[in-house]
Amino acid sequence: MLIDCHNHSLHSFDGQEKVPDVLENAEKLGLRVFALTDHCDMIGGADPDTLRREIAASVDEVVCWRESHRTNCRMLCGIELGDPQENLPLAQEMLALRPYDVVIGSVHTDGNEDYYFGRYDQMRDEEIDASLTRYYQRQIEAAKWGQFDVLAHITYPLRYVVGDYGRKVQMERYLPLIDTLFDIIIEKGIVLEVNTSGLRQKIGDTLPNEALLRRYYARGGRLITLGSDAHTIPVMAYGMDRTEELLRQIGFTEVCWFAHRKMHKIPLISSLLDENPV
Ligand SMILES: [Zn+2]
Numbered sequence: 294m295l296i297d298c299h300n301h302s303l304h305s306f307d308g309q310e311k312v313p314d315v316l317e318n319a320e321k322l323g324l325r326v327f328a329l330t331d332h333c334d335m336i337g338g339a340d341p342d343t344l345r346r347e348i349a350a351s352v353d354e355v356v357c358w359r360e361s362h363r364t365n366c367r368m369l370c371g372i373e374l375g376d377p378q379e380n381l382p383l384a385q386e387m388l389a390l391r392p393y394d395v396v397i398g399s400v401h402t403d404g405n406e407d408y409y410f411g412r413y414d415q416m417r418d419e420e421i422d423a424s425l426t427r428y429y430q431r432q433i434e435a436a437k438w439g440q441f442d443v444l445a446h447i448t449y450p451l452r453y454v455v456g457d458y459g460r461k462v463q464m465e466r467y468l469p470l471i472d473t474l475f476d477i478i479i480e481k482g483i484v485l486e487v488n489t490s491g492l493r494q495k496i497g498d499t500l501p502n503e504a505l506l507r508r509y510y511a512r513g514g515r516l517i518t519l520g521s522d523a524h525t526i527p528v529m530a531y532g533m534d535r536t537e538e539l540l541r542q543i544g545f546t547e548v549c550w551f552a553h554r555k556m557h558k559i560p561l562i563s564s565l566l567d568e569n570p571v
């Protein structure tokens with residue numbers, strides 16, 4: 294396994310691990326690149342002062358740790374900027390708060406609450422359809438704004454709607470919106486994340502899944518990164534090896550990561566054969 298560029302610590306409202314413990318585990322796992330990307334949500338999240346304090350602490354602790362440790366793993370600091378269009382002035386302010394290595398953009402809502410809190414057993418099919426349509430429109434809006442390096446988990450609602458509540462979703466309905474989304478990020482050079490969290494959750498698949506990754510590839514998308522979205526140490530880098538293999542099968546030849554918000558790439562050859570540090 295090579296990289297894991299989406300992780301959380303106790304500086305996220307839903308995280309619990311101390312930063313040094315997370316970084317030490319990244320090294321123990323043999324990762325070549327690791328990024329801590331605590332939540333910086335512009336909707337339904339913490340108040341701005343808490344956000345400023347938590348993000349500053351998250352970044353500063355990574356910088357402090359890497360200044361005092363020698364390691365073969367590149368330890369990167371970043372944020373997961375959630376639903377940026379909900380508060381663009383604050384989003385801009387947070388982007389300037391620290392010199393991040395990487396900024397992940399993500400959408401967690403259809404404009405209401407996070408899908409995490411939704412009760413999808415109590416919604417009619419048409420309501421779910423309307424919510425997912427809004428979700429993809431919001432991702433398009435966020436991608437057009439585009440002040441981030443990576444677009445995270447583009448099928449996030451399915452983790453809950455399909456995984457946790459077992460509702461049937463016809464993804465064909467959203468393919469025109471997803472194609473538009475792909476075209477925007479390809480044109481802007483924003484990297485698509487393969488989020489492996491679904492492999493350890495009820496949905497049992499990567500976010501996005503193989504079919505959508507093939508669709509992205511077929512439209513010319515070649516920029517791809519990997520994130521476990523771990524909020525606890527035991528699931529860091531979960532499912533990375535098989536996801537790398539899936540990417541190789543689709544035709545991807547390298548994975549992307551960022552330092553000082555500049556893109557770097559690692560060849561997607563088998564990590565078992567590749568012992569060279571970055
Ligand atoms: Zn997220």
Ligand SMILES: [Zn+2]
Binds near residue numbers: 300301373522
């Ligand atoms: Zn996350």
